[in-house]
Amino acid sequence: MPIIRTLTSFLIRIVALIIVILVLGLIAILAAYYFIGPSFPLTPSMLINPQEAIAFTFALMDTDFFRIVVFPGFTFVALYAAIAGLWERKLLAKIQLRVGPLYAGKFEGILQPIADVLKLLFKELVIPRVVDRFFFIAAPLLTVTIATAAIAVIPVTERWVIARSDVGVLVIFAVLGFFPITALMAAWSSNSRYPMLGGLRALHQMVAYEIPLILSVLAPVVFAGSLNLIDIVEKQSSIWFALLAPISALTFYICSLAELERIPFDLPEAEPELVSGWLTEYGGMNFGLILGIAVYIKLYVLSALFTTLFLGGWLGPQPLPPEFWFIFKTFIVTTFLLIPRGVFPRLRIDLLLRQSWAVYFILALINLVVAAAAVLGGFKL
Amino acid sequence: MRGMASDLLLILLTAGFAFAASVPFLIIPILIAPKNPNKPKETQYECGQVPSGGGKFSLMMQYYAYLLMFVAFDVMSMFLFAWGISLYTVGLSGFLAVILFIGILLIPLGFTLYHAARRELW
Amino acid sequence: MVDVAFAVLAVITVISAILALEAKEVVYGAIALALSFVGIAGFFALLDAVFLAMFQLTVYVGAIAVLILFTVMLVRREQWLKAKEGVHRAAGVLVAIVVALGLGYLVYASTIATVIPSVEQAPFTLIGAQILTEYWLAFITLALVLASAVIGAVVLAKLERD
Numbered sequence: 001m002p003i004i005r006t007l008t009s010f011l012i013r014i015v016a017l018i019i020v021i022l023v024l025g026l027i028a029i030l031a032a033y034y035f036i037g038p039s040f041p042l043t044p045s046m047l048i049n050p051q052e053a054i055a056f057t058f059a060l061m062d063t064d065f066f067r068i069v070v071f072p073g074f075t076f077v078a079l080y081a082a083i084a085g086l087w088e089r090k091l092l093a094k095i096q097l098r099v100g101p102l103y104a105g106k107f108e109g110i111l112q113p114i115a116d117v118l119k120l121l122f123k124e125l126v127i128p129r130v131v132d133r134f135f136f137i138a139a140p141l142l143t144v145t146i147a148t149a150a151i152a153v154i155p156v157t158e159r160w161v162i163a164r165s166d167v168g169v170l171v172i173f174a175v176l177g178f179f180p181i182t183a184l185m186a187a188w189s190s191n192s193r194y195p196m197l198g199g200l201r202a203l204h205q206m207v208a209y210e211i212p213l214i215l216s217v218l219a220p221v222v223f224a225g226s227l228n229l230i231d232i233v234e235k236q237s238s239i240w241f242a243l244l245a246p247i248s249a250l251t252f253y254i255c256s257l258a259e260l261e262r263i264p265f266d267l268p269e270a271e272p273e274l275v276s277g278w279l280t281e282y283g284g285m286n287f288g289l290i291l292g293i294a295v296y297i298k299l300y301v302l303s304a305l306f307t308t309l310f311l312g313g314w315l316g317p318q319p320l321p322p323e324f325w326f327i328f329k330t331f332i333v334t335t336f337l338l339i340p341r342g343v344f345p346r347l348r349i350d351l352l353l354r355q356s357w358a359v360y361f362i363l364a365l366i367n368l369v370v371a372a373a374a375v376l377g378g379f380k381l
Numbered sequence: 382m383r384g385m386a387s388d389l390l391l392i393l394l395t396a397g398f399a400f401a402a403s404v405p406f407l408i409i410p411i412l413i414a415p416k417n418p419n420k421p422k423e424t425q426y427e428c429g430q431v432p433s434g435g436g437k438f439s440l441m442m443q444y445y446a447y448l449l450m451f452v453a454f455d456v457m458s459m460f461l462f463a464w465g466i467s468l469y470t471v472g473l474s475g476f477l478a479v480i481l482f483i484g485i486l487l488i489p490l491g492f493t494l495y496h497a498a499r500r501e502l503w
Numbered sequence: 504m505v506d507v508a509f510a511v512l513a514v515i516t517v518i519s520a521i522l523a524l525e526a527k528e529v530v531y532g533a534i535a536l537a538l539s540f541v542g543i544a545g546f547f548a549l550l551d552a553v554f555l556a557m558f559q560l561t562v563y564v565g566a567i568a569v570l571i572l573f574t575v576m577l578v579r580r581e582q583w584l585k586a587k588e589g590v591h592r593a594a595g596v597l598v599a600i601v602v603a604l605g606l607g608y609l610v611y612a613s614t615i616a617t618v619i620p621s622v623e624q625a626p627f628t629l630i631g632a633q634i635l636t637e638y639w640l641a642f643i644t645l646a647l648v649l650a651s652a653v654i655g656a657v658v659l660a661k662l663e664r665d
Contacts, residue, residue: 006415013413020412024405068395074402124417125410135534141403148399152392162395165388167627170462170557177565181537184572188530203573204444207451210565214458222465285410289403353447358494361454365483368461375468376476389548389556448570449656453649455566459558460634460642467631475635478642485646489653496657 031065064162072156074148081296082113088338095342120288127286128190135189140282140289143182147297150175154304155230157314157322168229169221172305173214176259179298180206190282201349205265208356209258212251215364219248219371220309223381233313235381242310247367249310251360256302257340258356260295264344265352303333446493457486508549516542533575537568554627 060066067073086101086109093100105111127136153168155161165171180203187199221227223244224235232241242249258265307313307329316325347355464471464479519542522535540563547556634642 010413016412017409020405020408064391064394068391068398073395074399121406121409122414123410124414125407137407141400141407144403145396145400149392149396152395153388163388163391165392165553167553167557170554170561171392174557174560174565177561177569180569181534181564181572184569184576185534188576200573203569204447207566207569208447211451211454211458214455215461218458218461218465221462222468225466225469227462227466285406289406293403350444353444354494354497357447357450357490361490368465369480369483372465372468372476372479376473389553446657446660448573450653452562452566452570453653455562456649457646459562460645463554463627463631464635465631467628467635470628470632471635475632475639478635478639481643482646485643485650489650489657492654493657496661 067160067162068152072151072154072160073162074151077148077151077297077300078293080300081293082117084296084299084334084338085116085292086110086112087335088341091335091338092342095339116292117288120285120292123285125285130191132189132191135185137286139182139186139189140286140294142185143179143294144289144297146175146178146182147294147301150301151297151304153229154301154308155233155313156304156326158230160323161230164228164230166226166228169217169227169232172301173210173217175301176210176213179259186282202261204349204353205258205261208353209255209265209360212356212360212364213255213259215361215368216248216251216255217305217309218364218368219245222368222371222375225375229308229313233308233315236312237315238381240310240312245310245367245371247363248371249306251364251367252306252310253336254360256306257337258352259302260298260337262337263341264347266341266346299334299337300330303330303337306333446497450490450493453489454486457482505549508545512542512545512549515539516546529575530572533568533572536571537564540564540568552627554630 061071069075089112090100090108101109101112103109104115127133150172152162153165153171155164183202183206184199187195187202220232220241223241224232226232304326307326311329311333313329314322314326316322316328460482461479464475468475516539519535519538523532523539526532526535540559544556544559544564547553547559
């Protein structure tokens with residue numbers, strides 16, 4: 001009977017899934033062994049003496065492994081991405097006078113991201129026969145990989161940063177330069193017209209708005225005198241750079257809307273025109289990787305960068321810890337990046353490109369020159 | 382100066398971990414999701430019509446000038462970064478050199494935008 | 504450790520550069536070219552010139568590789584020319600090997616044969632300071648070259664359209 005056949009094949013697949021998860025868990029434990037040290041200090045005496053366990057936990061939190069995997073690293077960003085996804089849908093719903101996801105979980109649909117991930121995992125991974133298989137599967141993986149590389153230099157506090165690089169700001173630009181390549185790869189590999197058109201539009205838009213983004217970051221760098229993101233935050237202890245260089249902050253905000261392909265710069269994904277833009281041929285978890293995780297990781301990177309450069313990072317009044325201030329400010333910036341989707345119409349491609357080169361580029365340059373003149377004239381922080 | 386390569390190694394490790402953590406997300410659907418290939422699902426999507434013609438083409442050649450300008454201005458912004466961090470040591474003469482640099486590079490920008498506005502194409 | 508990283512980067516760079524020329528699909532070749540640029544940025548990072556490595560990644564991979572990829576996607580396959588099989592290809596490979604051996608011998612017999620990892624390095628703020636004070640003439644010439652390149656490209660596009 002067909003129902004029994006599909007049921008047994010389904011059960012076989014679930015068993016295979018459990019085996020794969022166990023094997024991956026084993027690899028993770030071995031990796032933890034390797035990173036933490038040759039003498040893995042989990043001893044049975046920790047069960048009796050809790051002080052040792054506490055000391056071990058604190059020592060674990062200072063290692064690079066913990067930072068990459070858990071706190072300012074991948075798990076934190078993935079959780080932020082999930083929460084931002086739910087928050088976007090609820091926010092848009094409230095703007096459009098509806099309710100948003102309501103049924104998953106007891107309280108206002110709070111388990112919706114988990115439901116979405118589970119649904120996408122169970123969907124068929126359709127790979128059309130005419131696509132270039134290698135690039136079709138590699139492009140979403142590369143996008144997630146490159147977006148995560150940028151979170152390594154963003155400081156949540158002075159303690160919680162993965163890589164204290166002296167060229168931190170330039171790492172972000174190097175990472176942003178990779179995104180047109182992955183978008184073009186994804187568009188070209190799906191051998192079809194809608195993705196090609198969407199991919200070209202995405203390329204032109206991302207490329208045109210990268211220059212004003214780079215120039216608007218230069219004003220805080222000039223004020224702080226260093227490219228290290230930790231130094232930039234520490235120099236803002238008297239006054240935030242958003243008040244000293246407001247036009248740069250505004251330009252950065254608008255250019256991040258364009259880099260994230262959000263409305264009003266939604267043309268690569270224009271729903272009534274291009275079906276789904278350069279994502280048309282993607283289905284199942286392939287789609288979830290690009291549209292779900294990578295876009296929200298980029299959202300986190302740009303919001304955290306805005307907070308670090310213009311809003312004073314983790315500095316805030318004392319009774320609340322600095323980590324809270326950073327997350328709070330980043331969340332407010334994310335809200336402001338999500339709101340235009342419910343408010344603005346979409347810009348046409350030639351108006352979009354001409355506006356970038358004619359307006360935002362000049363604005364960022366003006367603010368840069370004024371900032372440099374002020375610093376040369378003796379303005380010290 | 383601490384711009385050491387070990388920081389870059391940490392950045393590569395972060396990226397590598399993200400890659401390793403997203404590969405299972407692609408393997409799991411292959412294992413447990415159903416597989417029913419049929420002809421309409423496997424061709425390209427053209428809103429319900431039968432797809433015709435090739436898929437690889439370019440329709441936006443008129444914006445090629447913007448890509449060329451991007452290359453030149455990317456180099457310019459990197460040099461402005463090299464100036465921005467050494468602002469104190471360079472003083473007023475360096476500032477004038479940079480103003481001259483930006484001024485020279487604004488000429489092709491104005492040229493391109495003028496022709497774009499005049500021909501109403503770009 | 505440095506030697507291992509150097510060997511890995513060298514293999515990646517050279518193989519992707521060879522792939523960039525020899526790949527059957529030209530788009531694969533363009534992506535391989537971008538990979539070889541990333542390898543060169545890795546070399547800069549090994550020599551502790553981190554600023555230059557980021558510069559290379561932003562300009563070469565972020566701008567030039569994108570431009571090459573976009574251009575390569577537009578050309579149809581029958582328009583590409585390749586060297587004929589046989590004598591021409593063998594002669595080309597032979598010349599490449601001879602040049603590589605000669606350059607390798609020159610480098611190996613000179614003083615730059617080993618990477619010395621612990622020399623006192625100049626801070627990269629010095630790059631900007633030197634460009635603007637000592638080498639300002641080269642800086643302004645750079646601006647003129649870039650400006651003329653852009654204006655030339657736009658004029659050529661206009662002439663072709665008219």
